[in-house]
Amino acid sequence: MINKELDKIDIGILNLLQKDATITHKAIAHTLNISPTPVHVRVKRLEDEGYIKRYVAIIDYKKVNRGLIAYTQVQVKPHAEENLIAFLDEVTKLDEVLECSHLTGKFDFLLKIAVRDMDEYNQLLRNKLAKLPKVDNMESLFVMSQAKHETGINLSK
Structure with missing residues (x-):
């Protein structure tokens, strides 16, 4: 079960970042149909709260x-x-x-x-x-x- 603190936008952000950690906040905003500023704020909160642990490149x-x-x-x-x-x-x-x-x-x-x-x-x-x-x-x-x-x-x- 997903933590109650995560709403659909948070989940959307996390799903997009898991697929491509280099995606811009602008692209996330466009995909989720919101403005870039709330994306930036939410990503920072998700990082601060430990939902996003780190960003990596997957090596072959x-x-x-x-x-x-x-x-x-x-x-x-x-x-x-x-x-x-x-x-x-x-x-x-x-x-x-x-x-x-x-x-x-x-x-x-x-x-x-x-x-x-x-x-x-x-x-x-x-x-x-x-x-x-x-x-x-x-x-x-x-x-x-x-x-x-x-x-x-x-x-x-």
């Missing part, structure tokens, strides 16, 4: 020689809070790790990793991941192809 991993994508599940033992925090403190420093999510289930964390090739992944696994605090078990899944990759969510539904 293959074109920058990081075409091997792995999802690595990591189990930390024992399951003490300080061990989980110690792992997080270190894993989030690794440039190869694009995402780190804390999970329920057998594994504690899911890492999305982008590297050049299997040799680079093997080096990362042996020389960095396996040496992180309290790592007990890891399992990796490699992306063979990608049918869908969305960076935004449809807020209109």
Whole structure:
């Protein structure tokens, strides 16, 4: 459910910015049939309130020689809070790790990793991941192809 503070114009702005963060306030205003000044005010409010976290360019991993994508599940033992925090403190420093999510289930964390090739992944696994605090078990899944990759969510539904 959408936050009650967001109206149709806010949702429209967010949907447009998710599709193209370079869209001008004038273009947003034209699309939403309002004037540019309220768009500017609303965008600033959405940024200040944390709805808009940042603006980014989506890079094609293959074109920058990081075409091997792995999802690595990591189990930390024992399951003490300080061990989980110690792992997080270190894993989030690794440039190869694009995402780190804390999970329920057998594994504690899911890492999305982008590297050049299997040799680079093997080096990362042996020389960095396996040496992180309290790592007990890891399992990796490699992306063979990608049918869908969305960076935004449809807020209109």
